[in-house]
């Protein structure tokens with residue numbers, strides 16, 4: 644494959660080859676300039692006027708210990724019951740194999756004062772909420788992503804990995820942490836999740852998520868990870884924050900992150916262990932293998948957690964049959980960097996490939 648590309652370049656006339664070379668150098672300069680900017684981020688002006696941007700900044704949430712994986716759960720202010728269920732189930736994990744995890748909920752401002760009083764009460768009770776000063780509405784979800792990255796780079800720059808997810812998801816924290824621990828020792832440029840490939844903008848003017856041509860003229864969005872759950876490394880959070888001012892905030896949140904990553908030269912990595920918006924049928928060994936599943940009902944989340952928590956580990960063979968039974972959605976065929984992570988009856992392949 645790389646050999647073929649090499650030959651093709653050689654066969655181009657000298658001038659064209661030179662041009663491609665020049666463009667490549669320009670692109671690399673741009674990306675390294677951006678990396679430098681991301682490294683040198685100065686968040687002190689924001690810190691000085693913090694009450695303007697946050698109702699609750701929870702600025703100390705990361706300072707007490709070294710955090711390996713920070714989990715930001717996007718939640719709506721009125722959904723305290725769901726947050727309660729999440730605290731009682733998958734989020735009730737503070738470390739895996741000695742590596743710390745921290746779950747925080749990110750909300751905006753509710754439309755009513757009554758809800759705000761309840762949120763304030765919850766804030767004092769659990770100290771796991773971050774509340775931005777923006778209105779938490781369906782239209783403001785991309786703004787919420789920007790606020791999340793701003794918060795990460797300002798108050799949690801020591802966290803190695805960050806999982807962005809939302810309140811409808813089940814997350815297998817032990818499985819995810821073990822997977823991340825197996826990556827290279829100094830991981831950078833990681834943007835991992837369920838890949839959305841060849842997704843077309845909504846061109847139906849009647850729809851509330853209508854994207855007119857002026858907002859996005861191309862036929863397809865760039866490859867990006869589903870916003871239901873994706874993992875980034877700290878350097879990627881910084882790069883996204885730096886590039887976020889160059890991307891339209893009117894685009895859907897997942898596309899927005901994808902475009903920021905693209906500008907920073909970061910490629911999304913696909914893992915089929917992320918479910919996207921799908922519910923994965925419950926099977927004990929399947930749920931110990933996958934990273935996420937969409938779970939609509941609170942009672943279902945509680946019930947499945949009871950079973951998961953009380954059960955023993957699964958053998959490779961049990962995992963294999965578990966995955967067959969829960970019909971884990973297969974990955975698509977596209978030439979991207981992907982993670983082959985299906986167990987087979989002969990073992991688990993867990994390596995990065997270029998296809």
Ligand SMILES: *[C@@H]1O[C@H](CO)[C@@H](O)[C@H](O)[C@H]1NC(C)=O
Pocket residue numbers: 687688689691692
């Ligand atoms: C904080 O906000 C005030 C009023 O907008 C402004 O005058 C001041 O310069 C800001 N402080 C910092 C450190 O940015």
Ligand SMILES: *[C@@H]1O[C@H](CO)[C@@H](O)[C@H](O)[C@H]1NC(C)=O
Pocket residue numbers: 719721722725810939940941
């Ligand atoms: C709150 O969570 C429930 C699931 O428990 C979900 O069905 C509902 O849509 C959520 N409400 C809002 C406003 O997001």
Ligand SMILES: *[C@@H]1O[C@H](CO)[C@@H](O)[C@H](O)[C@H]1NC(C)=O
Pocket residue numbers: 730731732735
């Ligand atoms: C969280 O897990 C611990 C055991 O690890 C348990 O004692 C505790 O009751 C759990 N908390 C909730 C809210 O379920």
Ligand SMILES: *[C@@H]1O[C@H](CO)[C@@H](O)[C@H](O)[C@H]1NC(C)=O
Pocket residue numbers: 764765
């Ligand atoms: C917060 O809510 C709980 C339960 O609804 C209630 O018992 C408690 O008094 C409230 N605390 C404050 C400070 O309002």
Ligand SMILES: *[C@@H]1O[C@H](CO)[C@@H](O)[C@H](O)[C@H]1NC(C)=O
Pocket residue numbers: 776777778779780781782783786
């Ligand atoms: C988004 O949040 C801003 C800041 O609170 C608010 O002014 C604006 O009305 C919100 N937009 C929508 C569409 O809700």
Ligand SMILES: *[C@@H]1O[C@H](CO)[C@@H](O)[C@H](O)[C@H]1NC(C)=O
Pocket residue numbers: 976
């Ligand atoms: C995926 O790739 C296989 C072989 O490379 C091909 O037979 C199949 O049609 C492809 N599927 C899709 C959905 O493109």
